[in-house]
Amino acid sequence: MAEAAPEPLAPLPAGDVPDDPAGLRAALADHGYLADEGLATVVYLALRLRRPLLLEGEAGVGKTEVAKVLARWQGSRLLRLQCFEGIDAAQALYQWDHARQLLHLRAAEAAGDLAGRGTAAVEDELHDERFLVRRPVLEALGHRGAGPPPVLLIDEVDRADDEFEALLLEVLSDWSVTVPELGTVTAEVPPVVVITSNRTRDVHDALKRRCLYHWVEHPDFDREVAVIRLRVPEVDDVLAREVAAATAVLRDLGLYKPPGVAESIDWTAALAALGTRRLDAATVDATLGAVLKYREDAERTRTFGLDGLVDALRSRAS
Template sequence: MTPDELAEALDRVDYLPDPGLATAAFLALRTRRPLFCEGEPGTGKTSLAVALARALDLPLIRLQCHEGIDAAQALYDWDFPRQLLHLRALEAAGPVDADAAEASLYARRFLLARPLLRALEEAPCVLLVDEVDRADDEFEAFLLEVLDENAVTIPELGRVAAATPPLVVLTSNRTREVHDALKRRCLYHWLEHPDLAREVAVLRRRLPGVDERLATQVAEAVRRLRELDLVKPPGVAESLDWAAALLALGRTELDAESAALTLGAVLKYREDTRRALSAGVLAG
């Protein structure tokens, strides 16, 4: 497979990458290195991992990062209620050796596999580590170790290693800087908002009922909104929501009235709505 062939495969599942992104994804696939995708919200980072899984016919496993996430939430945990029921069943059956009972509590059937362990066990797959910038430094260090070895050790069961490393896509909205140690482990790509032609193509591909005129009007209006100093500039997802809202209302063009009625589909903060209306960017 070449970068162009991967781009065509992504196109077939309705993801339209630019040449740089297609090349970065191809290199991640060929070199078996994680791909670190950074950019503003709504530029298609998460959608890339979903599209890669579909295009390559691989399962998608998603780890959603958040403040306070720890290794147990990402890797594995023990099913304590089932272990307790098992222990009670042993006690009810009669005298039991304490060491044997303890050992039986840590059988594989009581292990709850979280996304990272599932990815190692189910590879080949696409592992999406979404919004890694929301996690803390300690979790980054843990993640780096797992990605370096493509293996983990469970004290009670032993080492679990991926026969084939998963295709890992990490995303960041750059709410904070991710440490260089993690970035060095990965291939890096910064995702920009699509240019006008590509955004129009995305709208028409994802919403077949949108004609070229309406798609162009929505894409142009969204581009003008992105030039304002907004709390949350709209991404492609908001462009799609806006066009879908106009379709649902039976509108065939984006005029000032239609824009005002449907602005909640594209802007999510009151301050942004006021700024857009006062700037007059929706009238053109």
Template sequence: MTGSPDELAALLDGTGYLPDDGVATAAFLALRLGRPLFCEGEPGTGKTSLATALARALDLPLVRLQCHEGIDAAQALYEWDFPRQLLHLRALEAGANGGLDPAEAERSLYTERFLLARPLLRALRERCVLLVDEVDRADDEFEAFLLQVLDENAVTIPELGEVRAADPPLVVLTSNRTREVHDALKRRCLYHWLEHPGLAREVAILRRRLPGVGERLAGQVATAVQRLRQQDLLKPPGVAESLDWARALMALGRDELDAETAGRTLGAVLKYSEDTDRVRTQLDALLA
């Protein structure tokens, strides 16, 4: 347990993640109060990276549950390995010579040997950082199921009994706000909205994550990305795109960003043809 937000910020900094005061305080309170941390914001603001950095800073395993449309409890919690169960049953039948006890055979099928633990069950069994990524992509039914698991820190497997977390995980939920997550889930969490970093912090992130990048190139990339975010783009670039752009320029042996090179490498920072077409006509202003 860290003693203060500043101490946690220093630990996160040691992993290469540069938190602002708000992020460090929210993460510290989630740890201290034992509450899930609900992180919302635009794509590329470092929500997923925060969970990864927390796991590294606290020396805990990271268990990730990637949400998507149609995800259900079985995919998140556990499933039985039916092919192996079937092979086991056939082996029992072959060796029983007609004397197979049905009740004993059934009991042997539902043991840990055939249990496939999915992320939520794994997180209840060991102290970890549980990342529930892009929870806004799941449907209402899964959200209600998740709410129950987070409330109780326990699940019941009918064939085996209750599994309760001896040491509940640190839970980080992320949302890109493609839909509104229900208030019932948010009320059980500490909430933090993540903004894109300011210019100085983005330069610091580039210099930290890419030790070989020069100060001039890092400043030019960060400035250009900051200006791109102010435009009406289909997908404004996040920090990940800033890093990709700087890596691309370094791979080309560039130590500064000019209009010609920017035009050739826009695919590293913009992901829609409509955005690249629009920006190509404004490269001089972008780099001025």
């Protein structure tokens, strides 16, 4: 039997987001994120249609940063749920603060407040909302007030297991969570949801159907130079171009973990801290740990030849 699609929400009023993807792209740039046209379009649609956004791509290409910049731009809270193997409902939704419950029970017992009270009354008191620890998903759904809804970042969902994906499906279908002792919490306005995956395993189709999807590529050369200049403004254009070119060369070497734009930014910041103005073989060798994080990748790069790498990057940077 085919699964019923979730009922679509009414689109957000046009005034709540820019008029078009180009306007959103400009808004993101104003807050430090240089998106390409495809990414700006899917983010625009996710906001207008109030649909979760699933971003896949290699580590370091800027997926997590999308959620951060959306929160900065909208002036909303960023609620981050970092996924890991074995994550369960307690880490995602809520759990009871058993230590505080026990202290409350002992204090009431010492004060003689428990005399003559039934078990049900005591249990009701212990399951008061003041003892509830709200985790990111419940916190996002429980937003109330006139401010913008929070941005819920579900980071690296591919690290979680099938049971956790099933939990997400339920939440994203109904925008609600039931706390048996307190009742159902339903979002007045759904949060902005950004789900990221490094694709260490495939995310199930059922989850993808509830989301708008985009594969985030490494930026092209000119955009990576612009990103480096934006994030490390103290470096000049020549060094930014050399770092972007060198990073591109490294990505072509078949490394275990090719560097992303995050690594190119870190490398540039390290070079700036050293007062470096131009890349040469000695400088690359000394700072390789800022861009490559596996010994095997560093060895492969040195086997390729650092002089050859510098020659190749100069050719690309020119």
